[in-house]
Amino acid sequence: MIQLADVSYAYPDSGRFVLEHVDLRIEPGTITGVVGASGAGKTTLAKILSGFIPHVDGGQLSGSVVIGGRDLSGLPLAACVSQVGLVIQNPFNQISGARYTVRGELAFGMENLGTPRDEMASRVAEVAGLLRITDLLDRSPYELSGGQQQLVAIASMLVLRTPVLVMDEPTSQLDPVGTRMVFGVLSRLRGAGTTIVVFEHKPELLHAHADRLHVLAGRRIAASGSPGEILSDPRTDQWGVSATRYTRAARLAREQGLVPAEAPLPVSFEQAAAFFGWSARTRPPSPEDAR
Amino acid sequence: MSIAIEFVDLHFRYPGGVEAVRGVSLTVSAGERVAIVGENGAGKTTLVRHLNGILRPTSGTVLVGGASTRDRSIAQLAAQVGYIFQNPDEQLFASTIGADVEFGPRNLGCTPSEAAARAASALATVQLQDQAGLHPHHLSPSERKRVALAGVLAMQTPVVVLDEPTTGQDARGVEIVAGVVDSIAAQGRTVVAITHDMDFCAEHFDRVVVMADGLVQADGDTRAVFDQVGTLERAAVEPPQLLRLAAHLGWHARPLTPAEFVDASTREPRDLGTRVD
Amino acid sequence: MTRAQFVGTGSPVHRLNPVTKLVALLSILVIVFALPQWWVSAIVVVGVLLPAAVIARCGGPLIAVGGRILLPIVVVLVLVQGLTFPGGRTMVWQWGVLSVTAEGLLFALNVGARIVCLVLASVLLVLTTHPGDLMSALTEAGMSPKFSYIISSTLQLIPAFRSRADAILLAQQARGLAVPRNPLRRIGVMMPLLGPLVLGMFTDVEERGTAMEARGFGSTARRTALEAIPDSTAQRVARWVMPLVAVAAVVVPLVWEVL
């Protein structure tokens, strides 16, 4: 379990807080999405969750960050990174370049931690199969496309098998097919007990895969709830969170009085099909239809 | 202020030997809003990079305002074609946002006061007027992308080319970029955009060009192109959400915006809404 | 030229342990600098380097690359020292005010032979050794993994940075930046070009540091390696014998002089 209690943070010498009084509770073996406008502090929160703040970036951190019963500020960085794997936003910078092939790049983290040779080879093969990059293993990571590099960057953390994974926009360079595949892999990892925190803003995928969403706005957690609740909330625009076109159309229909005001708004394609299918037959959808 | 652009049987082969554009002929009239869609490697960026001379045709011709781009340098074409690159960090350099936005107009020969006025108005268009005195890197990446957009808008070119303008933008950023596209077109200027965001594309462009394998696969009115399901699938393009939903519900209408969708929902035959299980 | 030009022919020279080759290179350098007569270098080039290049099937690239580096140096060396060597007394050839001295030519021959040896030996090592293998082998031999990371990472980053520099140049030209003809006025276009490159560097540096820590680079655990480095008893012996020969090349002449 991950628990943030009253966390505030200011970067060194900056004179202002980027996060204030953040409380967050994340259950083990779940996928948690964190959404919010660009510049709302998502990358900062990702670094707090993985111990890089305050261990590397310094600055002023108050409150407590407890992961698996231990306070991160009391642990050395090496212990933090063995608990929490961080996938940073830009895959180009996640790739170390210390090795000349994707295979070597994937093994690099394990080499640093002293993983035995046979074990390294089998973990590389397993993760590469999972993310469908087996045919890239002997290529140079720098001659790959942005999307392929992003898959390599994700794989380079998955091989370390940390109990917690924090991912900062892990699908920013992927096409829809790649994005769905990555979320599929995350769902499998959750099934195996990994706790995943993903900073992402693709509403359809969050709705399909996340167990819970938190909204970061105005330097704090502005709302928490199920993906359905958060993504159909009337405040999405104000939070800088994008709603699906289904939700927007349904909201418009509700504003025009075409459906009852209490009807829950759809987020996904399936829900929207049900919503507008029913509305077209003039029977208002019941709350169960949209869930 | 309004000029047309034309590609005539354009071929382009990279020095490595890959032929990225394999015979494209396309005319864009002044004031059109054209979106070019297709998966990575389809040749979209290669095509539009011919508009301001970054790439030169292997064969074929590119006409901007009726004249070939052949004998004009990138800097000369810059007065006619504004090109907004994907990555703002490859162009922002000045110590204030305002100064950076003035860079383009100054290069085009504007007086300092004119450049400042243009910069102010461009920054207002992207809603960053209050940040003009800050360093570009005080902003979030999504805001920096809007600074780069303003830097090209301030050059007031008759043609504006946008490469993936909504990538990395949050909800509000997408809305602002959409507003920019609409306002450029309203002034009779031409907008050509490459985009992966089909919903954005459906709501703000008159015309869609689908590319795959260096060729144009479909070209025409937005609604008509997004209805060519087979072609889109071959080009690995997913139709916009609402259009897909309307088709799934068996509607005749092909709505592009939430308003059109809701409007259509009241007019569609009611018994057709039962295909849902 | 900033890309490592490894030519992978899979020859016996390629398959040697990279440390063996590096020790050989260093021993050769010590020998030719300790015995500074031109014929020592000539023997090393003809007797060791060229045969090794033939075995490695890298003769062509070695001559091409080595020639490109050496030709200007050797030409300048012979001309400049032949004509202007301070210790020159014995005139061999005179034309107007120009005079070539025997001492100057001998100096050029002695120095030039060593440079040829230095360049050819280094280039041969680079041609026959993948930089990654060299770094892995040196790390295994006790070099700090930090060196290995910096070298390998830099070699791979350079092409990416070069395309970034190209992209910056294009982006600024698309904003109307024209490069002036006057070289001094060109200094004015430096900031729009260097600015984004250096600013980008800061973002990269921060993210790369984080990513490296996240992958345990700061770990104090005993590191392991994915790939095994080939080695043999013969090579282990050679790695002792070659430096001994080099030391002898330094010590023997000294003792000779003293006696």
Place this chain on the structure above:
Amino acid sequence: MSDQAPLDTRRSRNRLLVAAGAVIVVATYAYLVVAQPAGMADSGTTRAGLIAMAGYVIGAVLIAAGSIHQLPTTTIAMIPVAIAVNIVVGQLVAVLGLPVYLDSIGTVLVSVLAGPAAGVVTGILANVIWGLTLNPIPLPFAVVQVVIAVLAGTAARIGVFRRVYLPPVAGLVTGVAAAVVSAPISAFVFGGATGGGTGAIVGAFQAMGQSLLASTTLQGLLSDPLDKLITFTVVGILLAALPSRFLQRFPFAREHRVVTTAPLAPPPSPSE
């Protein structure tokens, strides 16, 4: 290594390596220049080449080894990027046809932001990279980079980069030092011929009656000070234009107030 004792031993071992390297470099220079072994300049068959090469290379290796161990991972991660900037800027400047090299901007930036030790490693490994990319000529000159990095770092520490007009002065001084230190290598290893243009200049000085070492020193003094002056000036301008947020990330720059004397922002207190 969580306990204190090994950390201390390692720290003193690192200092010892750096000190030994520095002593060897200085001794080499002193022997070659001050002691001027008899007959050294008269033929190519003295051991001056061996001494110059061995002294400088062993010195550079010791200094690099002693310096790299002091650096935290975040600083190490910075070095490849800085070397790439060195090389790419050098090439950009060449493409633009500017009359300078500017191939040590990255090294100077690292020295200023992360301290001389980081700069030393950057500079030395930049020359190793050149060696690995098929031009071994710069390799014996690695120790010159040590001088540049140490002087740049020291300049930053004493506040040179807080004023616009001081970096050019520091650059000039650094350029003179670099020229002086590199001269014995040019003379005794390469016979004055490290390249076409520079070789011709060395020849011109020799024709005027200068010794080989004096000629290579004078040749260096013609180009290095101007180049380093421009390099330091450019770095000064870049630093002045940087948002403070970037500089706060570097403990050395923060601790020594490298760029500004402005007071630190007071730590904020949470609202409510």
